Amino acid sequence: MPTDLHRSEVQRLVTQGAQLVEVLPSEEYEAQHLPGAISIPLKQLDGMTTARLSRDRPVITYCHDYQ
Amino acid sequence: MSARAAWRLESLGFPQVYRYTAGKADWFAAGLPREGTQAHTPRAAGAARRDTPTCRLTDTVGDVRDAVRAAGWELCIVVNEARIVLGRLRKDAFAADRQTHVEAVMEAGPTTFRPDVPLDELTERLRTRHVQSVVVSTSDGELIGVLFRDEAEQRLQREPATTTATT
Numbered sequence: 001m002p003t004d005l006h007r008s009e010v011q012r013l014v015t016q017g018a019q020l021v022e023v024l025p026s027e028e029y030e031a032q033h034l035p036g037a038i039s040i041p042l043k044q045l046d047g048m049t050t051a052r053l054s055r056d057r058p059v060i061t062y063c064h065d066y067q
Numbered sequence: 068m069s070a071r072a073a074w075r076l077e078s079l080g081f082p083q084v085y086r087y088t089a090g091k092a093d094w095f096a097a098g099l100p101r102e103g104t105q106a107h108t109p110r111a112a113g114a115a116r117r118d119t120p121t122c123r124l125t126d127t128v129g130d131v132r133d134a135v136r137a138a139g140w141e142l143c144i145v146v147n148e149a150r151i152v153l154g155r156l157r158k159d160a161f162a163a164d165r166q167t168h169v170e171a172v173m174e175a176g177p178t179t180f181r182p183d184v185p186l187d188e189l190t191e192r193l194r195t196r197h198v199q200s201v202v203v204s205t206s207d208g209e210l211i212g213v214l215f216r217d218e219a220e221q222r223l224q225r226e227p228a229t230t231t232a233t234t
Contacts, residue, residue: 002073002084007097010087022091023072032103034094042068045075059076062087062094063068 002061010060018058034062096206098182109226111189112182114219115203115212121146122169124153129165131156144202144210145173151208152179179204182211190219 005013014020020037022029029039040049042063053059073086087094095101098112120143122131135143135156145154154173163172179202180189193201193216203211 002070002077002086004088005085007087007089007093007099010085010094013085018085020087021072021076023069030104032091032095032101032105034091035100035102037102040072042072042075045072045079047079050076050079050081053081055081058083058085059081060085060087061069061072061076062090063072065090065092066088 005060010062013058013060016058018060019053021053021059021061022063023061024063028064037062093206095183096181098205098211109186109223110182111180111184111186111203111214111219112211114186114222115182115214116218117212119144119210119213121150121210122156123147124168124170124173126169127165128156128161128163128167128169128172131169132161132165135161142200142213144213145169146210150210152177152202152204152210155202177202179208180214181206186219186223189214190216190223193219 014036020034022033022037022039023042023045025041026039033039038052069086069088069090073084076084120135120138120140122143122145124145131143135141141158143156144152145156146152154175155177156169156173160172160174182203182205198216200213200215203214205211
């Protein structure tokens with residue numbers, strides 16, 4: 001079950017190597033995103049698009065807000 | 068949306084999946100760095116004065132007045148130990164008796180703006196409402212600094228806004 005995180009926990013995990021994934025449409029990602037995040041829009045999330053993610057490190061998904 | 072994405076990643080076999088619930092709106096509102104084509108849009112955080120004087124509820128007006136004026140300021144932001152904004156002392160509050168506690172004369176709960184607000188939008192709002200300065204704080208209420216309209220306008224003349232942000 002995915003775990004919900006607060007901002008400070010996100011910062012801590014990222015410093016430890018967690019991968020940030022923005023799931024909004026790519027144009028929103030292009031405009032502005034968290035440092036180091038990669039773009040995988042929700043509609044494109046599958047085995048192929050996630051192949052570049054490491055399974056050995058935590059993955060943190062985010063969108064704009066509490067959507 | 069991020070919840071569904073997190074669940075989908077789990078279904079794809081990722082063992083350590085998390086969700087940043089508050090998302091990038093929360094990140095940017097905290098004044099944290101960003102990347103992207105709008106990353107360099109001038110924002111409130113960049114124009115806020117980080118050297119804004121602060122004081123505590125139990126400080127006395129006389130001590131605060133002396134320190135603030137010595138630093139060349141005419142206002143002071145009242146914060147707690149975590150720098151959470153509790154109030155503001157304007158010039159008229161400094162006329163109170165020296166021994167008066169700040170809490171008795173401060174303006175409680177001043178309006179604050181988030182650091183990620185585009186500077187051109189904020190400046191225009193201040194101009195329309197004839198406001199000279201505003202407090203900038205994170206979404207958690209932590210003080211970033213005070214933004215002065217005239218300084219913000221000068222900054223925009225040097226660094227014109229090229230895009231309109233949507234945060």
